[in-house]
Amino acid sequence: MKTIIIAEVGVNHNGCLKNAFQLIKEAKSCGADFVKFQIFKSENLVDENAEKAPYQKRNMSEESDSQFEMLKKLELSFEDFVEIKQECEKNKVKFMASAFDLESLNFLLNLNCDYVKIPSGEINNVPYLREFRNCNSKIILSTGMSTIDDIEFALEILTSAGIDKKSISLLHCTSNYPCDLEEINMNSMVTIREKFGVDVGYSDHSSDNAVSSAAVAMGASIIEKHFTLDNELEGPDHKASLNTKDFKKFVRSIRKIEKILGSSTKKPTDSEKETKKFVEKKIFASKQILKGEKFSNLNMTTKRSKSGINSRDWDLVCSKEAIKDFQVGDLIEIE
The missing domain is CATH 3.20.20.70 (Aldolase class I)
Incomplete structure (x- = not known):
């Protein structure tokens, strides 16, 4: 105002x-x-x-x-x-x-x-x-x-x-x-x-x-x-x-x-939205994961990446099983 x-x-x-x-x-x-x-x-x-x-x-x-x-x-x-x-x-x-x-x-x-x-x-x-x-x-x-x-x-x-x-x-x-x-x-x-x-x-x-x-x-x-x-x-x-x-x-x-x-609304600015693409963490395999194996804290980690599953969905991923084999450093995918 x-x-x-x-x-x-x-x-x-x-x-x-x-x-x-x-x-x-x-x-x-x-x-x-x-x-x-x-x-x-x-x-x-x-x-x-x-x-x-x-x-x-x-x-x-x-x-x-x-x-x-x-x-x-x-x-x-x-x-x-x-x-x-x-x-x-x-x-x-x-x-x-x-x-x-x-x-x-x-x-x-x-x-x-x-x-x-x-x-x-x-x-x-x-x-x-x-x-x-x-x-x-x-x-x-x-x-x-x-x-x-x-x-x-x-x-x-x-x-x-x-x-x-x-x-x-x-x-x-x-x-x-x-x-x-x-x-x-x-x-x-x-x-x-x-x-x-x-x-x-x-x-x-x-x-x-x-x-x-x-x-x-x-x-x-x-x-x-x-x-x-x-x-x-x-x-x-x-x-x-x-x-x-x-x-x-x-x-x-x-x-x-x-x-x-500014305003009373808390939201990212346009410049922050651009920065966010480069600093948000995605979910990766930290060790080899075989098809059918359950995802967990023991076989996954997070790293910065422009693509992949957002780290905020960690708990969702932990409730799933691997749909294929993953090697160390692979981006995790789920159905």
Whole structure:
């Protein structure tokens, strides 16, 4: 099964529609399946006195600690997102977004996207989750900063609002930008899949491509990775994102893992079938066998040969008597 790869632009357009369009083109050239954005109204999202999160302070050089001021600079209008979705369609890459307030969520739900993503920070937001009663899209629920109980709570709210559980995918992630390898705990993605019986994926905030490759090998059907035009740009997420060159390598590594994984069916490949002809053992006489003598371990052996009775039929041959005389090294024949 092909892994869905999401290029998470988020706010890496820095509030500029031109940058958003360029990111769409670049993401498409990298092989991304979806380009994802974050939709919000700053005044609905944070209190004007709210401080930046620690990772936002760490990743930005501007002196102001105001989260509101930061977000206001990164905000795009609803009209902008209509154009962004059209630009995705023009570039033949799919649009996806997450909304961070109810007004933005209702706008997003009316865009009729294939998928809508619920951010990790909204996993316990009851009125937000209940708004999905109007959702006709598939849902991706991000589970950063959460426990199994938190996930179960969110799923109960969504399903009680009329959402089919089968239309929900759960994304494991670590909400640190970038996160250390010791924080990833990929085995919990498997726990989530086994516990809730839905498709799972991984939202990768690490700085190592091996992490998402491991996630795919462990059953992730969706991979999300932050994407930027330039890691040196000012903004909260650029440093934890991949630029165009690195995102291309990232996509190639995931597609390589898919080839390695293959299918769940155990069968010989075409090349193995050819090799098998030369290494399979057939049954030979190890000493002289006279007509009417019973075949046994005492008068037969196996050797590689392109013709003859396959060694897997050894017990069948041992139940038979020789139909003629055999000399040492002769291929055994039976009726």
